[in-house]
Amino acid sequence: REFWDVLAALASEEGVTIVVATPYLDEAERCNRIALMYDGQIQQIGTPAELRNSLGLHRLEVNTPQLQAAEQVLTEASESKSIVDVQTFGDRLDVLVNDPQIGEAEVRELFQQHHLQAATIELAEPTLENVFVTRLRQQGSAPQSFEFPRSRGGNRDISKNSASDLAIYSHNLNRNFGSFQAVKNINVEVRYGEIFGLLGANGAGKTTTIKMLCGLLPESSGDISLGGERGNLRSSELRRRIGYMSQKFTLYDDLTILQNLEFYSGIYGVPRRLRREKIDWVIATCGLEGRETLITGQLPGGWKQRVAFGASVMHEPDILFLDEPTSGVDPLARRQFWKLINDFARNGTAILVTTHYLEEAEQCNRMSFMVAGEIVTEGSPSQIKASQPGQLIEVITDQTQAASNLLKQQMESWRVSIFADRLHVVVDDPDRDIPNLRSRLDAANLTVHSLRPIPFSLEDAFIGVVQRSAHATPKEPQPS
Secondary structure, three states: OHHHHHHHHHHHHOOOOOOOOOOOHHHHOOOOOEEEEEOOEEEEEEOHHHHHHHHOOEEEEEEOOOHHHHHHHHHHOOOOOOEEEEEEEOOEEEEEEOOHHHHHHHHHHHHHHOOOOOOEEEEEOOOHHHHHHHHHHHOOOOOOOOOOOOOOOOOOOHHHOOOOOEEEEEEEEEEEEOOEEEEEEEEEEEEOOOEEEEEOOOOOOHHHHHHHHOOOOOOOEEEEEEOOEOOOOOOHHHHOOEEEEOOOOOOOOOOEHHHHHHHHHHHOOOOHHHHHHHHHHHHHHOOOOOOOOOEHHHOOHHHHHHHHHHHHHOOOOOEEEEEOOOOOOOHHHHHHHHHHHHHHHHOOOEEEEEEOOHHHHOOOOEEEEEEOOEEEEEEOHHHHHHOOOOEEEEEEEOOHHHHHHHHHHHOOHHHEEEEOOEEEEEEOOHHHHHHHHHHHHHHOOOOEEEEEEEOOOHHHHHHHHHHHOOOOOOOOOOOO
16 A cells, blocks of 8 residues: 555656556556556556446445355346346355346345345445456456366265364464564464455465464464364375465476376375366366466466466365465456355365455455454454444545645544545544545645545455554564
8 A cells, every 4th residue: 555655646746657567456446547458458448437437337235144045046147137247255245237226126036036035235336347357258258167077086075074163273373483473373263165364464474374274384382273183284184185375386387287287186186087187177277278288387477376276176175275376367367266266165165365465355254364473353354344443535636646645644644545536534533524624625725526435445444453453563574
């Protein structure tokens, strides 16, 4: 966030033209104009508001305890005139509709027809991800989905694990590097069929934690249970029940794609009679048919990530660790990634994801925020956002940078952030602070075009939690 504030100041105050390339569409929301590129061509260009308006659709956030059944019902209805797209997003469904009133009525009617529990439905702005993915789907560019070839005499049936059983457990987990304490009293509980997110900035201790939880790094103190096993977390039997996708290293760059997949199917114990089918699934899912003899090091980072994910799940693990899984992956591939991740979770796999990409973290059922080696909050995405004190205000003025500079002088700087042509401002008492905001801007001869409350994003919640915690003071760099 500080980095983007610096870029905004450079552009506004120094007249610098800045071009940013990014696969992260929540990051692109901060740009004044955006060119959406795919397959070597610019598909669309405009301001964030123009791109969202061009979609001509509305987004409904549907919260229900019966997510899987609801997604199936609404997806089957998505060829109707009203419902256009349905996607699971952690503890909710995102439903794109042509008309918000008609769409909400149709969702409620479908819930009633299929005897699903009543849902809470909120109208929200479409995201840039909605814009990009919908446009590419209309062009027929969406990657093809292939059903995963499930258990055919390979690993033990993960459905034997109860959803109430703990797959991953730690209590008061600590890790010291000399005199430096990288991880401090971490408590984690992840059940089978659950997607759990471990969020934090670079250096927060996420990777150190995940390495201890999966037995790659010994803990300094604390208790760990993995798949019901304690003590020897490196046994060959337990290894075959675990999938691990590393942040920096999973594939061997000097091997071909096929050689990498053959190697991992071997070390994960996939029976020989099943290996060809599993490898073919990975290659087809990645869109690499006919290119499996390419040297892996020649692949772009996003493609390499997709192959690495396939390598980590061929053996149908009971427990799956994903360390920054979609780093550098384009929006279409990222959606495909999460469709697969959700499919594994629904078939009983316990999944622990680390990420600092906060829009992606919305895909998790539950999550913890890590700051300086400690967990500072935990809950579902909706719970964490709803628990934030105060209110997030969107402010649009005629001089965004000047308004930002003014408000940062008068309140804690973390409360003010630039998002393209608007500001996000966190206030504690909306009834008192909203009139004060307007009067401050008016007194500085800044014209206010819009000033309205908006829901907290997960990024806003994360910044608030971090800044309000006892660890808001600067820390020395930490290994992760």
